[in-house]
Amino acid sequence: MPKRFDQARPFLTLGLLVAAWLIIPTVFKVFTRASFFELTAPIGVAASYARDLQEFWTLRLHSNSELIEAGRDLARLNASYDLAVQQNTEMQGEIARLEGILRLPSYTGFRSEHARVVRRDFSGWWQRLTIRKGKNYNLVVGAPVVFSGGVVGRISEVFAYTATVDLISSQTVRLAAVVEGDTRPISYQGGLNPTFGSAGGVLEFVPLDIFASANSTKRLVTSGLGGVFPPGLTIGAVIKVEPSTDGLFKSGEVKIDDRLAALTEVTVLIPISSQ
Amino acid sequence: MLRPILIFLSTLLLWALAAQLNHALAPWRVYVFLGSLAITLPALTFSLRPGLLASFLGGLVFDAEAPIPFGTHALLFALTHVVVFNLRDRVPRDDTLSRVVIALFANLGLFLVFSFTQVARSPAPASLWPRLFADLACSQLVLALIAPWFFALQTRALALVTEETNPSRYA
Numbered sequence: 001m002p003k004r005f006d007q008a009r010p011f012l013t014l015g016l017l018v019a020a021w022l023i024i025p026t027v028f029k030v031f032t033r034a035s036f037f038e039l040t041a042p043i044g045v046a047a048s049y050a051r052d053l054q055e056f057w058t059l060r061l062h063s064n065s066e067l068i069e070a071g072r073d074l075a076r077l078n079a080s081y082d083l084a085v086q087q088n089t090e091m092q093g094e095i096a097r098l099e100g101i102l103r104l105p106s107y108t109g110f111r112s113e114h115a116r117v118v119r120r121d122f123s124g125w126w127q128r129l130t131i132r133k134g135k136n137y138n139l140v141v142g143a144p145v146v147f148s149g150g151v152v153g154r155i156s157e158v159f160a161y162t163a164t165v166d167l168i169s170s171q172t173v174r175l176a177a178v179v180e181g182d183t184r185p186i187s188y189q190g191g192l193n194p195t196f197g198s199a200g201g202v203l204e205f206v207p208l209d210i211f212a213s214a215n216s217t218k219r220l221v222t223s224g225l226g227g228v229f230p231p232g233l234t235i236g237a238v239i240k241v242e243p244s245t246d247g248l249f250k251s252g253e254v255k256i257d258d259r260l261a262a263l264t265e266v267t268v269l270i271p272i273s274s275q
Numbered sequence: 276m277l278r279p280i281l282i283f284l285s286t287l288l289l290w291a292l293a294a295q296l297n298h299a300l301a302p303w304r305v306y307v308f309l310g311s312l313a314i315t316l317p318a319l320t321f322s323l324r325p326g327l328l329a330s331f332l333g334g335l336v337f338d339a340e341a342p343i344p345f346g347t348h349a350l351l352f353a354l355t356h357v358v359v360f361n362l363r364d365r366v367p368r369d370d371t372l373s374r375v376v377i378a379l380f381a382n383l384g385l386f387l388v389f390s391f392t393q394v395a396r397s398p399a400p401a402s403l404w405p406r407l408f409a410d411l412a413c414s415q416l417v418l419a420l421i422a423p424w425f426f427a428l429q430t431r432a433l434a435l436v437t438e439e440t441n442p443s444r445y446a
Contacts, residue, residue, distance in 0.1 A: 010323055010357040017331065017353055021346055029345050036339035043291045047298075119294055120301035123308070124406040125393040126342050156342065164340070171397045172342060189398045195304050195409040202398045261302045 034159070041162050044130060048118040110144075110230065110269035113137055117264050118162060124193060127170035129153070131266060134163045142228055144269045149257040150234025151222060152266050165266070168235060169199035169256050176226055177203075177235055179210055180219040188220065188235060188254065199256045203238065206250035212238040220254055230269070278321065279329035281432045286313040286333035289425060296417070304406070308389075308414045310337060311381035312422060314352050316429045318359035319368040319377065330356040343393070351388060355381050375422040382418055386411050 098104070115131040122128075133139055135158055145152040145165045153167040166172050171191035178185055184207050192200035203220075212218040217237040224231030234257075241252035293309050300307065313333035317326035334349030341348065359381055367373040390407050397403045 007361065010327075010360050013323060013327060014353055014357045017327065018350060021350065032335065033339060033345040036335050040287070040290065040336060040339050043287075044294060047291075047295055120298045121294070121340070122297070122301040122304060123306040124403055124410050125390070128340075128342065130340070164342075166342070191398045192402055193304055193406055194402075195406050197304065199304065261304065 037159055041130075041159060044119045045132060045162065048116060048132060052116065109272040111272055113139065113268040113270055115163075115266055115268055117266060120261070120263075122167075122169075122193065122261065126172060127153075127167040127190065127193060127199070128156075129165040129167060129263070129266070131163050131165060131268070132161070133268070134159045134161045136161045138270065139163050139268055140270060143271065144229045144233075145266050146233060146269060147259070147263055147266050149259050150236070151229060152260065152263065154228060155268065163268075167199075167260065169193055169201065169260065175229065175235075176223045177220050178223045178231075179206075179212075179238060180221050182207070182210065185223045185225055186220075190256075192253065198258055199260060200236065200239075201254045201256065203241070203252035203254060204244070204249070206241050206252050208243070208248075208250060210238075210241060210250065212241050212252065214239045217255075276325075277436045278433055279317070279325045279332070281436065282313075282317050282321075282329035282429065283332045283336075285425070285429050285432060286329075286336055288428075289313060290336050300413075305413050306410045307417045308386055308410065309382070309418050309421070310334075310348065310352065310385050311355065311378045312418065312425050313337075314356045314359065315374055315378040315381060315422075316426055318356045319363050319374060323360060326360065327353055327356055347389075347392065351385055355385055358384075371423050371426060374426055375419060378418060378422050379415055382414060383411070386414060 113133060115133040115137075117129050118132050119130040120128075121130070129145075129152070131145075139155060139158050141155055141158055143155045145154060151168050153165045153170065153173060155163050156166045156172075157164045167190065168175075168188075169190040169192075171189065174187065174189040176185040177188040186206050187204040188201050189204075190199070190201040192202065210218070217239055220235045220238050222229040222231055222233045222235060236254040236256040239253055239255045241250045244251040289309060289312055293307055296307055313336075314330040317329040320326075321329065330352045331349050334352035335346070337348040337352075338345050359377060366377065368377070386407075394400045394403055394407075
């Protein structure tokens, strides 16, 4: 066999492999991907259970007096939350009455499903979380995910007993937002994730009369448009707006809550209509 | 067939360890990519087809959880495997140091090519590169630290199914 052909043989084999991969039916690729995902999923889930156990034994080291203090603080919090729940129920009744009188379409209802974080995958290319609930809890693709600080992201894939969440800091997430107190929608997209810094996103189509700076931030919230996220959930703080090149709008930057990078538990809002 | 499976299992272990490391590093927004470790030893010591199969399967492990077209990592790993395979007769490949250096160059290439495929999706590509270069520096550092251990692990695992302990005879 000529030496030149011998040197090209690996590339010829690679070419055949690429050609074979390109003509393989999509169904086969989807099945293979799901198989590989389910093969790797138990590794992450087992590690997350091990972390939970580690945390449990760490908490067991706390003294009784510390637990009593924590219990007292929790009782106070519960009392204030009880009051908030009563007020919330009354306000929901008021909204239902007004919707009936004015014949307005009602907001989508959501069921909350709490889930532990299995794995954080925060590269420069994408920002994702894997959570420890999936089809076994009727999670659906596109469901919003929130935490006490606001929006976490939305579910992008659901597997047998895990699901992946695209974070709002990921460049794959784009949604309609509004500045608190304003009703005009703004385009938000994640994608600013500096090393050792706070995650963020970029804003486009900001009205010209909105001003914000690092010293005078504005709260950015979900608009409710698009029907995925309920309105009023915090996305982040607008830290910069400047006129865009077309002169018709402004563009800007948003700083996202730093707690997003260290979450251990999130809440999935599952639209009741999807069940 | 057993040797590619052993390489695949070691890649699975590597992926799991890297995933846990990245989980821990997430609050600092640092990410480590160690893909080239999965292809270096098979590319340097296996014959073409078993080595290519092991690298391709290793790539599919990396693809399984990534939000990219399935097979992207696998095809990039296969390409890197073929390049290293073609060069292996011209470089020293039996000592650990040279293997680490080859793994570092392969990782650099994989990281940059993969970054170029992803950077177009960013709303601010210029601001993405400093982060990617920081990740690349951390990846190379971690790779240089764990590569000798990982190659030793793979060599020991392969020695279990090979009578000859000379790594160049694994093929």
